[in-house]
Amino acid sequence: MRIVAVRDIVSPIRSNIANAYIDFSQMTASVVAIETDLKVEGKAVVGYGFNSNGRYAQHGLLNERFIKRLTETKPDSLLDGEGLLDPGKCWAAMMANEKPGGHGERSVAVGVLDMALWDAVAKAKRVPLWKLLADRYNGGQYDDKAWVYAAGGYYYPGKDLEALQDEMKHYLDLGYSCVKMKVGGVPLAEDLKRIGAVLNIVGSAERLAVDVNGKFDLLTAIEFGRAIQSLGLRWYEEPLDPLDYLAHAALATQYAPPLATGENLFSMQDARNLIRHAGLRADRDILQFDPALSYGLVEYLRTLEMLKANGWSPRRCVPHGGHQFALNIAVGLQCGGNESYPQVFAPFGGFADDCPVADGRVTLPETPGIGFERKADLWKVMREIA
Ligand SMILES: O=C([O-])CC(=O)C(=O)O
Ligand SMILES: [Mg+2]
Numbered sequence: 001m002r003i004v005a006v007r008d009i010v011s012p013i014r015s016n017i018a019n020a021y022i023d024f025s026q027m028t029a030s031v032v033a034i035e036t037d038l039k040v041e042g043k044a045v046v047g048y049g050f051n052s053n054g055r056y057a058q059h060g061l062l063n064e065r066f067i068k069r070l071t072e073t074k075p076d077s078l079l080d081g082e083g084l085l086d087p088g089k090c091w092a093a094m095m096a097n098e099k100p101g102g103h104g105e106r107s108v109a110v111g112v113l114d115m116a117l118w119d120a121v122a123k124a125k126r127v128p129l130w131k132l133l134a135d136r137y138n139g140g141q142y143d144d145k146a147w148v149y150a151a152g153g154y155y156y157p158g159k160d161l162e163a164l165q166d167e168m169k170h171y172l173d174l175g176y177s178c179v180k181m182k183v184g185g186v187p188l189a190e191d192l193k194r195i196g197a198v199l200n201i202v203g204s205a206e207r208l209a210v211d212v213n214g215k216f217d218l219l220t221a222i223e224f225g226r227a228i229q230s231l232g233l234r235w236y237e238e239p240l241d242p243l244d245y246l247a248h249a250a251l252a253t254q255y256a257p258p259l260a261t262g263e264n265l266f267s268m269q270d271a272r273n274l275i276r277h278a279g280l281r282a283d284r285d286i287l288q289f290d291p292a293l294s295y296g297l298v299e300y301l302r303t304l305e306m307l308k309a310n311g312w313s314p315r316r317c318v319p320h321g322g323h324q325f326a327l328n329i330a331v332g333l334q335c336g337g338n339e340s341y342p343q344v345f346a347p348f349g350g351f352a353d354d355c356p357v358a359d360g361r362v363t364l365p366e367t368p369g370i371g372f373e374r375k376a377d378l379w380k381v382m383r384e385i386a
Contacts, residue, residue, distance in 0.1 A: 001038040001045070001084050001124055002075040006067045006113070007385050008032040010057040011050070013345055017154035020184035020215035028057040029348060030109070032067075033386035034116040036085070038124050040368075046386045047120025048372050049112045052292045052321030053345045054263070058109035066094045066109045084124050087117045091298040100269070107266035107295045114296020115325045115370070123369040129325075130364050133332030137301065145361040146330045147337030148351075149209065149234075150174070151322060152344060153181020153198065161197040167343065168201045174342055177207055177360030178234060184212035188227060195228070205232040212239045214264065218247045225255035235260040235286050243270075249279030260286035263320035266294040268302040275310050282312045286336070290320040291329060304333065322349040324370050331364055347377035 013027045031050040038045045051058065070078075073093040080086035094110050122129040134142035150171035153164060164181070171179050181198055183191045195210065202208050210233060216224060221239040228236065235258040240247045242264035252259065259280065265271050271289055274280065280287075287307070291300040304314050315336045319326035322341035330338045340357070341349030351357075352365045352374035365371045373379050 001036050001079065001120075003034055003071055003078070003085070004037050004044075005035040006032060006071055006116075007035070008059060008062050008067070008112075009385055010059050011348075011381060013053060013348060015344065017156050017344060018185065019154060019182045019211065019213040021213040022054075024053070026056075027053060029053065030057040030059060030062060030112050031381060031385060032062065032112050032116050033382065034113070034120055035386055036120055036124075038084075040123060040126060045120050045123045047116040047118070047123065047369070048382045048385075049115030049117075049119065049325075050292070050323070050348055051108045051112045052290055052323055052348065053341075054320075055105055055108045055293055058105060058112065061106055061109040062112065065106070066113055069094050069096055070113060085117055085121055087114060087121060087296070087298050090114075090117050091296070103266045103270065103295075107299075108293050111292045111294060111296040114298055115292055118297055118325070119369045119372070126368045128364060128366055128368060129328040129370050130332035133329065138333050141334060143331045143334055145363050146327055147318075147360060148176070148327070148340040148357060148362050149178035149180055149318075149337070149360065150176040150342050151180040151211075151339050152341065153179065153194075154344065155182060155185045161194065164194060165197050165201050168198050171342055172202065175357035175359065176340070176342070178202075178209070179207065180209040180211055180234075180237070180339075182213065183210040184215040184224070184239075188224060191224075192227060195231070195233075199231070206234055209234040209237060209260065211237040214238045214241050216240055218250055221247070221251050222254050225251065229255060229257065233257065237261065237286075237288070238263065245273055245277035248274075249277065252279035252281065258284045258286060260288055260318075262288040263290050263293070265289055268299055268306055271303045272306050272310075275307065275312065282310075282316065285316065287312070287317045288320040288339075289317065290326065292321050292323060292325055297325070297329060300329065324351055324372065324375065327351055327362070327364065328370055347375070347381055350375065350378075
């Protein structure tokens with residue numbers, strides 16, 4: 001199995017939504033296709049990948065460094081014992097001459113390629129990625145379904161409480177039982193009204209999480225935490241700057257219910273610092289490292305190992321990004337579930353068209369690879385690259 005070409009495009013995912021920290025008016029994503037010479041049922045195997053929202057397309061880094069290294073490395077040295085591409089060896093080739101630390105956005109570029117490599121390898125083995133992962137790394141064990149929640153509740157111009165409630169009703173109608181909304185972008189009193197309006201729709205506070213996107217300083221995070229503490233919300237997400245571990249540790253002494261964070265930590269080492277220094281609690285807090293943004297699954301496997309060594313179960317992990325890659329990982333490695341974006345970040349958010357959500361859970365298709373071919377809007381974009 002050899003790589004014959006790697007192509008990338010920059011795909012716009014702009015919209016008029018905003019969280020407390022950024023708007024998405026200029027958002028883009030990289031999409032890549034890795035073409036190989038291996039034929040399955042007469043057709044060349046092609047693996048696809050993309051980066052999730054929140055970080056921009058990585059055309060420059062991909063072409064100047066990572067695609068170049070991948071395609072200029074001796075092809076045989078990238079293979080496993082079966083003669084298939086070995087994502088671990090590809091990872092090492094891509095990361096040659098990269099210093100440790102300062103992960104920046106190269107982790108996004110590598111993550112996009114890593115996703116495509118895993119898609120290609122699973123297709124070469126003619127199995128869905130979740131099954132490949134269960135067999136290789138999880139003693140053959142996998143979950144039949146993944147718990148998923150609908151992330152939305154963004155701010156956008158003219159959106160009133162009724163529009164927010166309609167959005168949440170729509171998620172419940174789609175089969176979700178838990179939703180997430182943005183907070184921290186308006187004064188506390190206004191956010192409390194928004195939270196109350198959504199609670200009226202979802203019924204129980206356990207079915208609602210709130211996301212600050214790293215906007216608060218410690219005192220504001222504590223004040224907001226005091227205001228929501230007694231509600232019993234599912235989790236309080238990214239209240240603080242993602243790299244300020246000491247502030248998290250301080251907040252954890254003041255806010256007892258579940259905290260969630262990690263979507264902006266892009267390496268095993270950053271995740272380890274969070275576990276070591278942020279005072280998070282392995283019995284309740286949620287870790288949201290997104291494999292598509294953080295050097296891919298090769299690195300995510302290292303992160304899961306690190307978590308186990310520190311007494312954290314993979315069940316505490318619910319990745320950011322709402323993509324099929326993390327959904328396969330959640331099922332095949334038995335994590336806690338996955339995010340979903342039923343209404344934003346199309347066509348990259350959402351899962352296979354013929355696997356609807358029911359009771360807040362989703363099954364995965366048996367299609368070889370990650371399953372992009374079963375999601376029509378996304379497949380339309382990918383098909384045109386290779
Ligand atoms: O609004 C964003 O940047 C996305 C986000 O935080 C999430 O999905 O948790
Ligand atoms: Mg978030």
